[in-house]
Amino acid sequence: MVWSYATDYCCDDCAERFDLLQPLNTCPSCGGLLEIHYDLDRMKLDLQPEQFAAREPSMWRWHEFYPLQHAGNMVSMGEGGTPLLPSVYAGRKLGLSRLYFKNDALMPTGSFKDRGFSLAVSFAKELGISRGLTYSSGNAGASFAAYANRAGLDATVLVEYLANPIKKSMISLYGAHTAALYFESMTDITAMLERAVQELGLYQFVNFINPTRHEAMKSYAYEISQALGWKAPDVMIHPVGTGGGIWGAWKGFRELKQLNWIDSLPRMVAVQPYATGPIVRAFKQGARHAEKYGDPTQTIAQSIAADAPIQGGRRVLNAVYDSGGFAETVTNEEIIEAVQWLGHEGICAEPASAASLAALKRAVEQGIVQQDDCIVCVITGSGLKQPSIIQQAAVESELKLNASFEELNKLLASLWP
Template identity: 40%
Template sequence: MSISGTSLPPTTHSPFSHLSHLECSREGTRHDADVVQVTSPVGAPLLARYDLERVAEAVTPADIASRPPDLWRYHEVLPVRDPAHVVTLGEGMTPLLPMPRAGARLGVPRLLMKDEGLVPTGAFKARGAAVGVSRAAELGVRGVAMPTNGNAGAAWAAYAARAGLGALVAMPVDAPEITRRECVVAGAELFLVDGLIGDAGRLVAAAVADRPGYQETSTLKEPYRIEGKKTMGYEIAEQLGWRFPDVLLYPTGGGVGIIAIHKAMRELQQLGWVTGDLPRLVAVQSSGCAPIVDAFERGARESVAPAEPRTVAFGITVPKALGDFLVLDAVYDTGGTAVAVDDDELLAAEHTLAREEGTWICPEGAACFAAVGRLREAGWLSGEEEVVVLNTGSGLIYPDTVSVDIPVLAKDGAIPPPRAGGGDLGGPGAR
């Protein structure tokens, strides 16, 4: 089944996609992109490669500017070959917002936020789901199956429903309640697992073996989730007038987002659409689950799972990512760094940003704002850089991160006068 929700151009003059092949991220071997693939024979993620010379001949940034404002505007460097197979809910082209008050407080006046909380299902996972489900449907997949910490499962369930595919989702029992409801309302088969995402993954892998036509779509175990997420990198460059920022911070769990943005920006350089240095990429984690940070501090190329991972930023509770070496490669390649912040820091950042800028972001995104302050205090940021923070989701899907104590007034009572020093950054119910 195919559903196109945007005005997509015909393919009479040029291919809709210039997808060439898949490449093993460890060994560089080539693999067929037109059959269902999982990982390479050595168990490494497969990366989609394109004929970028032909892309550069076929389309220009000016051409892209005239297209609808969604991620499919970059279809030549996306893997769906036929526009009839595009499954969309209008995802992409999220705002790149100046953060003047937060930037002034943190000593980084050129601070910007890419706000992924405005995409379908409330998190950046919709990008990967849109492209991953579209390509799965094009290749004849009947259902998708995945473990998730919550948001990815919600997104893939929604897009599978849109495409008419089955969806099997398993998530840790501690996953956010709202993401469970998103899966259920979209008709997915949902199971809670008394363990972590890795435990859920093992159960899903076993289940797929008994479900003909189902594809396991765990993080980086299929090649196309990353392609949807790389459009964040394309959008940032386009929104800045086809240039890169100086620094980009990304909350890092499975690491697909930071890997994807690094891939996008390398492609943009090869296309000749953007010149200059890549932004320094910063992987941000919680101190309760910081395998990438620990590996970076050791100068290692792979991570080691922490003994007891736990953080309120549930989306980045990933003890051992399949693509950890790709995350670290992206950080090393760009002269970036990796930072861990405590849960109390990221929660404070979440609340402060909402009062300063009127935007309630997810705790994972808030971790990045806390990290900006850390990096500025340490001198790693001079304060002159243009810094982009990726907020990966809406705070509305994390209601438990905010507690309120709201006064109840008698109907014949009166609203009390403002507290001394109050009125600017929250009312009596603010915490």
């Protein structure tokens, strides 16, 4: 049995190809982003969609679609395989008959980042890498710390000074070195990291600079298509910071289409905060390159508060344009309302995740999705990591009673007259 059908890296810019077992971040020739290629012709002959159903329900169910060569190097805590929940509340409010939530708040460290780090850390282990660095707004850092520590990889996380205290604590709890990162703009961070690759040869785990993380996000496409009976949704809505999630999912859907396992592709929708939405601004201007824009301190959706995406957000914009999708910003008020709506779905989401539902509400009002469209909103992280927002979104009960049957009886009579 072939464990992986990955063939090599290919540079987005100069198209030079590189052996997969080199420890590469960006292209050694031109600094462009590297994309991993697969032998899809052979996969088409060897694999059938039905054969995957009996495997373990994690993202590793789809190991043929990742670059890891040997199962023994897998670092896994049961990531992926999360439920695709049909809506019981928001769909009715919006008049949508087929709305689903892909709930990645249920992952081992509480966010969708675990898919990417399970693969990236496993692959680093395979390459013999013993230390690595990432920058993070919180979720990625916690995930990297947890997986790296389990793999015996020495991890350093530069965490944005804006990250909330719980996320910072999780990074330390999971055993990584960590430092608070101060900056004027994401462009400072990107320039620092790209120079560190070139001058220090330091292996990095930052989205896209690391060519493997978004490969794991392809598992969204596989899991969702499988759950829908090998059909793609019509619309997939994803919160976007650097955009590893939306780009990976789009790549996964395109692979499935090439294999003829699905017969259509979803429209990919990128969501960013109103306070800082460089990709949405570029989309509304018809551009394929996003310039620095906005103020990351002005949004509660800190996980997607990137004012300047890596390499101009080209991959995200390509996913949006090439799929016939769209990009939208949402305000803090719209996000809080979506956090409340998700509560009625049984989902405690962090603000960045609720942004996907807030964007859907806007899209319905603007008539750019249809009532009978099959729509998937990705819930990328748990609200438990940003408790102050959950407290803000919930109306706290002022009811009190002493522990006596009479008082309970009186309380219940007032609740259920």
